[in-house]
Amino acid sequence: MSLNATPRGQRLHIALFGRRNAGKSSLINALTGQETAIVADVPGTTTDPVSKAMEILPLGPVMLIDTAGLDDVGYLGDLRVKRSLAVLEKTDLVVLVVDPGQGTGSFEADVLSRSQARGIPVIGVANKCDLYPDPPVGAWAAALPVPWVVVSARTGQGIDRLKRALVEHAPKDWTLPTIVGDLIAPGDTVVLVIPIDKAAPKGRLILPQQQVIRDVLEHDAVAVMVKERELRHALAGMTRPPRLVVTDASAYLKAAADTPPDVLFTSFSILFARFKGDLNTLVAGAKAVDGLRPGDKVLIAEACTHHPIEDDIGRVKIPRWLRQVAGGELVFDVVAGGGPLPDNLAAYRLIVHCGGCMLNRREMLSRLMQAREAGVPVVNYGVLMAHMHGVLRRALSPFPAALAVLGEDPEGLGEEIWPCHLAKYIPQ
């Protein structure tokens, strides 16, 4: 099963509006990197709203609704227009595409007022900027009080900035449709390895554990919970192997050792790195750890100012281990708190972000995209911990795209080349 099989109800629904030939269809292609819409120079090629479940990297699965190209004149009362505007009833975000040579008029004002009446955010896109070398956002833009992003669907310019704007205007509670549901089939068994230590709240399960159990049950599968010590025993008691083993990061080595090689294996923190952000971006960040050299600057970014347990990981264990990998001193800066990351990101060779339990998907993705725009690799605690334990490749086994980012070359992975004596620096 793929993410495309998940219910469309939870996908971010993005509706594109614009006059004929403003370039909506080619903008969709630029966002998705696919030739999915008919692109032509003839005005009005798209005639009816077309909804397509698509993947926009690194946003994840979205529903793009390509409305009919509409003229500024005489559009009211047109059946096609009614059908186009009806999509607002199921839209999270409106993208209003404008050809700077035409500017805006009553059509754009109408889309804006109808969207605002429904509380739907509108992003203005000034397309075809490659054709207009002067600043293409003119007085017509000021008449429409929306955030404007200047792009060229043809050259790709500004597309990353538009993606970030999409994230920043997504609904607060926007998530992926599932945590593990796309990895399992009905009747499968998922084993969850949950150490009971002093940090665990008495008589309770932490929220990520509850969320994964619920997700497994909602997908008609069986959830088996064990402490790390009973994992081998539990596996021996099954007539067929589980589809997936998910471990708490504190039991990586024991759980990986006791899980048969042909069983998919990952951790709660990697599942939530994907659910709350973009796993591929973080895996690319883990790879970049190998390129650290003495003197490099590293930014430790924590989303809140009060997590004593992660403090120890972020401020002691990870810096110590990164120094070992770099073979010398590194310069560490620490930022803590919400909001965007600092402006001077380009000064850093690597960003190490906390798990982001206090951030929603919108906030976490926004930070990852900010790092991408600055050209700085970013990894988080969960993915880096897997790397430090030498189990990152194993813990990515359910995620082929992330494995592709890691690459086949063991030198690009790290865990096969770290000398064994580094094991003592691994957090226990």
Add this chain to the structure above:
Amino acid sequence: MSLNATPRGQRLHIALFGRRNAGKSSLINALTGQETAIVADVPGTTTDPVSKAMEILPLGPVMLIDTAGLDDVGYLGDLRVKRSLAVLEKTDLVVLVVDPGQGTGSFEADVLSRSQARGIPVIGVANKCDLYPDPPVGAWAAALPVPWVVVSARTGQGIDRLKRALVEHAPKDWTLPTIVGDLIAPGDTVVLVIPIDKAAPKGRLILPQQQVIRDVLEHDAVAVMVKERELRHALAGMTRPPRLVVTDASAYLKAAADTPPDVLFTSFSILFARFKGDLNTLVAGAKAVDGLRPGDKVLIAEACTHHPIEDDIGRVKIPRWLRQVAGGELVFDVVAGGGPLPDNLAAYRLIVHCGGCMLNRREMLSRLMQAREAGVPVVNYGVLMAHMHGVLRRALSPFPAALAVLGEDPEGLGEEIWPCHLAKYIPQ
């Protein structure tokens, strides 16, 4: 394993103080119904504090600490006295036993002030009331500002009132040491049947489910969670049967049908009826349902004023079903809210209590004991629901003492004698 095998740290620790021959040891026997201490008329038979893990019905497992009998004169500085007073460091409740013929003096005042200094509640017991037909609590009692309970350890008079006082002065967070831990051995598998319906909070598990999972893991066992539809499939995938199946009450019939007869079976609500109250008392209440006759008064007691789901059960489904069983109209009163039950309990033929999710063990037990004192049977929604579904005997399979209360006689059970046409009145 029995409840005696649970860690003593969570048992209610009750220390008995009193002068030689005040009758501490025979009071222990009266509380536990066992001959566990040496009872003699010779003063000071008990010489050193003796801690014993015991079961006081319906309180559950407690630790009774029988201190040395002490004289009022010259007791200070005595090594025995020091050892006796040292038990205050691990005591939740002090019971101060007094022979009314002797009254109180500086010894009792000293025990009280030392207990108060540690925040430990003290209950005064005027023992041997059978020997003092006049009100035996004299002026000496007024000198000691504690609640006094008049008992005779020899005849049993007042013992139930003393038990209720013990409950009412127990620490607020007092619970049993475990929910399922005494039913399972390390390596056992416990299957939890959890329907995912609209009432379930999105992406979460309700607290009782979390508590049972944690308890299973802490006892080195394996927790398997399934929806009712996957139960049969999950059982087929095990190389040996689970030790126990625990179902949500909404899936009683399906879960009971799919669980092999030799596997222990119960429900979350019955586990918590035991954890939070006294299962045997509630089972006796379920039996009493069979004796209802037209015109009988039934009290529906809810602990809070805002649970719309239980309202439907308590105010519609249960009354309808009880009328069917009685073969005619019944008189229903409803009380809602915390605090003690109404004073006129003796007017009722049966009390039907809600699950008590808003009550702690102390509050729930206190209500059950209030009903016992009034001589009125009391059942709760969870136990009654099992009875209404015809699965009460099955759902008590892990609890031999509760099964003994139910009795061997099918006429005392109900589920084998209800005509099938009543099934349509069973809440779904």
